[in-house]
Amino acid sequence: MRNDLVVQAAQRSQSVIALAQELIRHPSRGGIDDYSPVLAVLEKWLSERGLPHRRLHDEQGQLVGLLVEIAGARPGSWWTLDACVDTASFGDESAWTFSPTAGDVVEGWLRGRGSADSKLAAAAFVHIAADLQARADTLSGGLAVLLDVDEHTGTFGGARAYLADPDAARPAGVLIGYPGMEDVVVGGRGLWRATVTVYAPSGHSGSSRTVLGAVSRAARLVQLLDSADLPGVPQQGAGFPLAPKLSVTAIHGGQGFSLSPDRCELNVDVRTTPAFDGEDAATVVRKAVDELDAELPGPLPTRVEEIACWPPFRLEEHEQPAAALLDAAASIGISVRAKTAGPSNIGNLLAGAGPGGIPATAGFGVPYTGLHGTDERAHLAELPQVYAVYHQAVLNLLSAD
Template structure:
């Protein structure tokens, strides 16, 4: 019988011993610009392939769109359980370089911080996954199941050519998955709200501006009335399903005790959030506008569906007597989660405590991610990765080196617990 605790400790010690190699790998990934857009993952995919080939682990390349390459590699026993470790190579654009205090593609380590675009989202986590995957082979660890590394090129612009593409084409499957997306050190995300993005177009009747409001019909002023109704979505009383209430409560506890600056955001876990993102209307100040378009980002809690939101909007907007149309676009998902008791959640959460001797528990996120795609295919999933959360997608992105090392240790130990569990 395998002593799994001893095996986990052996792997953790090996990560510690080779931590400089891990940090060098992370730095190298950051030094390769992989901004999306444009979304060309050729250079970084080749680098990862060359790294893994050192250990006879050559990944398959799957081009989902022009120069967007998904990499897949598996190690272990195909007859056992399969654990997917997933990460994305793309990063958001660096933006105005004059607003950075350092080269966003330097990958430098300064005062214990790894610096650069993607440091937190999510090249540090990606480096941890790749490093641990290679380490298993280097140490000739005989796994009773299979560890699959799935590296995707397209998450930051919606992910159409990444995780969902792999799942739709039956290129990956598993009993559980871990995405190395940024999280807090002791609190992986095991659930997320749904997304409901829509564009409202309000129609008016053009006329000379000097005759408004008597002449014509102003699409912009009608759109303003519509926006007031749309914002009332926040005030809807939604019944949270009983099975979800413990997750909501522990997530609110997290906001109170861990990320205390987010205390005021506790209500978003039970409410429909409404962001009026863009407004476009009219052609000239002296012409009564014929059209006004409004794009809205709503995030849906557990307890309400897309159809129910659509029905509410129809009733509310019809009551105004305006002419309008609505079309859905962008992210579309219902609130979704993985049980805290699922083996993949237990493997990560328990090993955060094993590595750090600190209480750990899973929480909800109020946004969306690739995790929803795994759940659509009945693959339990959670997210855990190194991050300095305030710097994500901003200037001067960074992550603490010690966080990169800690997460890699958790990744290594979790493989053992998950694959050895019957």
């Protein structure tokens, strides 16, 4: 990496931090806050610098993100930097030792909800877009910066609107700015989710007649699901490095004490792998359901309603855009490993986007603590290095055609 990029990154840091601070001070909790104020901060910043941008809306016309587009002078592939600017909820605010919207810097840490995930990355990415606009005549293809909201709801409204936008070039790959400096996340398990509804005769809990309520039937189903046979962890180096996982994450049924309820709903979350996909997950869950209905028959068959199914994804280290990010990190002496993550992320959505999917990395950023928890903070000493890595990676990609 050229020394001038490293120096430029250091010079950019204070401006990046200042923008991130302002974003943190505008709460944008997914599904709770209005996203317009936080996106207005970014619109103002982009407009003042003459960066081309436009709003993204979902099918209902709701504002779900901003898209910045820097076109190169020569034909080539488009690549995307993506950072969400909505956040997790604050949780128990009394447990925080500072305000979730503090947006201040204390002992080298940027503090507040969104500092780690991912307002600092959003601030860095728009600065990189500004850097590249100044040299667009030397670039092939183009750079898009997706500043999406509706991410923490799990709906991924901004990313979906981007992919559905007929005026946006389909990206050859996406680099997602999740935090963490030890790894470049090149893959993640997929997911299969369903709501399972268990039925039973209703009755008074004090009745002399024995009534097995829906909650009791649901409890038995949880036992069957928890003991379901899933493939184990693969041997070291044998393909996808993680095993599938099944979890019952919610149970809803009944009210008060006197009534034995006639229905109970379970949320079932299965994390999938290439060797155990959504169809396999559905088979395991339906097998447990069939066992329940045979063992403890109800008035209606237990119903399984699929809610979501995303494929797993994994890039090899030589595939783009993973290679560009790993090479850029190595060029300034940062030792990082390619990692396949357990949780799912926007990379899974991209993997299922049309023929062949869209390859993505889903994490490389500054060190952090408290992500989605109390006292969220992002460490700033490493910001110049992270900025320089992304800047160099994008330059490499836009010079490759």
